[in-house]
Amino acid sequence: MEKRVVITGMGIYSCLGTTLEEVKNSLYNGVSGIIFDQARKDMGFRSALTANVPVPDLKGIVTRQQRNFMADEVKYAYLATRDALAHAGIDQDYLDKHDVGLLYGNDSSADAVVKSVDTMRAKKDTTLVGSGAIFQSMNSTVTMNLGCLFHLKGINMTVSAACASGSHAIGLGALLIRNGLQDMVVCGGAQEVNPFSIGSFDGISAFSTRESEPTKASRPFDRDRDGLVPGGGAATVIIESYESAVKRGATILGEILSYGFSSNGDHISSPNVEGPAKSLENAIRLAGINPTEIGYVNAHATSTHIGDTNEAKAIAQVFGDHKPYVTSTKSQTGHEMWMAGASEVIYSMLMMKNNFIAANLNFENPDEDTAKLNIPGTRVDNVHFDTFLSNSFGFGGTNSTLIVRDFKA
Numbered sequence: 001m002e003k004r005v006v007i008t009g010m011g012i013y014s015c016l017g018t019t020l021e022e023v024k025n026s027l028y029n030g031v032s033g034i035i036f037d038q039a040r041k042d043m044g045f046r047s048a049l050t051a052n053v054p055v056p057d058l059k060g061i062v063t064r065q066q067r068n069f070m071a072d073e074v075k076y077a078y079l080a081t082r083d084a085l086a087h088a089g090i091d092q093d094y095l096d097k098h099d100v101g102l103l104y105g106n107d108s109s110a111d112a113v114v115k116s117v118d119t120m121r122a123k124k125d126t127t128l129v130g131s132g133a134i135f136q137s138m139n140s141t142v143t144m145n146l147g148c149l150f151h152l153k154g155i156n157m158t159v160s161a162a163c164a165s166g167s168h169a170i171g172l173g174a175l176l177i178r179n180g181l182q183d184m185v186v187c188g189g190a191q192e193v194n195p196f197s198i199g200s201f202d203g204i205s206a207f208s209t210r211e212s213e214p215t216k217a218s219r220p221f222d223r224d225r226d227g228l229v230p231g232g233g234a235a236t237v238i239i240e241s242y243e244s245a246v247k248r249g250a251t252i253l254g255e256i257l258s259y260g261f262s263s264n265g266d267h268i269s270s271p272n273v274e275g276p277a278k279s280l281e282n283a284i285r286l287a288g289i290n291p292t293e294i295g296y297v298n299a300h301a302t303s304t305h306i307g308d309t310n311e312a313k314a315i316a317q318v319f320g321d322h323k324p325y326v327t328s329t330k331s332q333t334g335h336e337m338w339m340a341g342a343s344e345v346i347y348s349m350l351m352m353k354n355n356f357i358a359a360n361l362n363f364e365n366p367d368e369d370t371a372k373l374n375i376p377g378t379r380v381d382n383v384h385f386d387t388f389l390s391n392s393f394g395f396g397g398t399n400s401t402l403i404v405r406d407f408k409a
Contacts (some may be wrong), residue, residue, distance in 0.1 A: 006407060008250040009088025009238030010346045011080040012342045015231055015333055016053035018079065024350045027358040030379060032215035032332050033228050040195050040202075041106070047207035048144040049217050051231030051334040053193040058307045066149065068132035071112045073190040073338075074116045076234035077104065081146055081186060084236035089250055092151070101154030101182040103173045104142045104236075105165025105189035107338045112136035142190050142234075154182050162394025163300075165189050167341025170237055171259030171400055177241050184240035189230030189342035208303065218335075219362040220301035220328035221308050221370040228302040231334030233289040235343035252407040257387070258287035264397025266392045270306055270392055277314040279399035283389065284318070289402045292322045292330055294403070295385025296357060298348045301328035302335045311391065312369040323374040325383070331361035341392035341400060353404055356381050 012018070015033025016026035026033075033051045041048040055072045062070075063399055070078065074157040085095075094100075116133045120126055135141060140158040147156045155176065159169040166189020173185035191197075201207060210217040245252050260283025264275030280332040284291055297315060301308045315326060329347045330336070336343050351357055356379060361375040386406040393399050 002178045003180060004242035005177045005239055005256040006242050006245050006252045007237055007239055007254045007349070008245050008252060008257065009084040009090065010253070010349065011082065011084030011087060011236045012233070012343060012346050013076040013080045014233045014235070014343060015053050019083070020350065023347070024354060026332065027329070027347060027350060028356060028379065030332070030359050030361060032070035032218055033231065034214045034334055036211055036214050038159035045195065045199070045202050046205065047202055047209050048211060049208060049214055049229045051193065051229065053231065053233045054055045056088040062149065068154055069135040070145055071109045071136040071141045071192065072194065073106060073109065073192040073234065074142050076143045077146060077188060077190040077236065078149060079099040080188060080234040080236040081150065084238050088238040090238065095151055098184065098233050100152050101173065101176065101185035101289055102143050102147050102152045102156045103159055103169040103185055103187050103225055105159045105161065105169040105338050105341060106142045107140055107160045107162055108192060108197050109137050109139060109141050109164050111192055111194045114196045146186070152186065154185065155208055161398045162396060163335065163337050164341055164394040164398045164400040165338040165390040166235065166343065167390065167402055168261070170239065170256070170342060170345060171402060173239050173263065173271040174256045174259050177239060183244040184238065186236060187239055187342065188234060188236035189339040190234040191337040191339040193232040195211065197246060202229065206304070216362050218303050218331050220299065220303045220331050220360060221312065221366065221375050222363050223365040225303045225305065225308060228304055229334035229402050231336045232339055233336060233343070235339055237342055237345060253408050255405050257289065257403040257405050258283045260286060262399045264399070269395055271310050271397065273310045273313045273317070275397055275399050276311055276391065277317050277395055279401040280314060280318045280389070280391070283401035283403050289387070291319050294324050294387050294389050296348065296388040296392040297324050297326045298388060299328045300391040302330055309369045312373055316372045325357050325380060326373045327357060327360040329358060332358065341390070344390050345402060345404060348404065352385060352388060355384050357383055
């Protein structure tokens with residue numbers, strides 16, 4: 001018999017804040033985390049826009065040797081995971097005595113690779129790269145570090161699936177729990193925030209150039225959108241079986257009803273309609289619910305013309321006459337890439353628990369396709385929804401859809 005999968009803890013390190021309370025307030029007040037970064041312009045970037053996510057100083061929190069192994073995205077993920085475990089009421093003694101799993105989305109560690117290569121080229125001596133370089137430069141840097149730092153003994157794996165990585169990590173964790181292979185999994189997504197990690201995106205003109213008004217640059221679904229804004233940080237969600245949560249007396253925040261997925265099998269960077277629609281349809285079918293039960297959709301919408309258009313078509317096709325609220329929190333955060341699928345579950349949970357829907361910032365003029373959706377350009381107050389759907393899509397046509405419900409015993 002399949003097990004119920006519940007959410008018992010959340011932690012985040014975001015341009016909107018580094019605690020759940022800070023992030024909730026930023027969502028509620030329509031705060032944007034987007035800034036102009038002169039250093040990027042000096043490097044020759046076409047767009048110097050980015051989310052503002054300072055790298056934390058972990059001195060005094062983890063040892064010097066441990067810090068030597070941690071890339072920037074690991075530092076974000078460490079703090080998000082520490083807070084999520086505390087939020088779930090899980091201490092180190094519990095982790096030591098149970099086989100807790102770890103699935104985290106990450107698809108780059110560019111900064112560490114660039115620095116290592118620069119040293120080798122300049123010094124002509126590989127020994128000067130440093131002992132921590134290999135552990136910082138691998139895509140699995142997040143899970144290898146978190147697994148050791150928190151002494152996790154269950155599954156340990158990095159999910160590398162472009163901008164759907166964080167969502168797939170949660171979905172795969174839910175599948176393991178549902179089928180009795182793990183009782184608890186630490187899931188999430190992390191994204192480094194530095195010029196090296198996204199320079200190639202800038203090179204193909206993927207970013208908005210609305211540099212004179214940084215907070216107005218990310219415009220999901222708006223007719224005048226001109227590209228995405230890169231962001232990042234880390235988000236961690238603790239999921240476990242209902243039986244596990246009850247046994248340890250945990251506060252249950254929500255339930256993961258389903259995980260839908262698909263692949264476009266088409267162009268490597270341009271999404272189609274069929275793939276995303278199939279991901280939504282699979283999630284709704286597996287959840288065993290009627291689409292009308294979904295009150296809110298956290299869209300993938302990154303503020304690109306083709307991506308937003310085709311997602312709008314997919315949502316309209318799947319929901320038909322039902323018009324749930326649809327927003328993209330990327331209007332506030334920019335595109336958090338490998339992190340986004342996890343952070344947007346947290347953003348949606350915070351809105352659901354506090355009876356509001358954050359504004360889709362900068363949504364001033366719909367186009368032909370986005371006009372068919374119920375997209376609020378201002379905050380919606382006093383709205384109660386108990387079920388939401390979160391989309392994450394990525395290069396290569398990978399699609400992930402999660403459906404989460406407020407917990408009902």
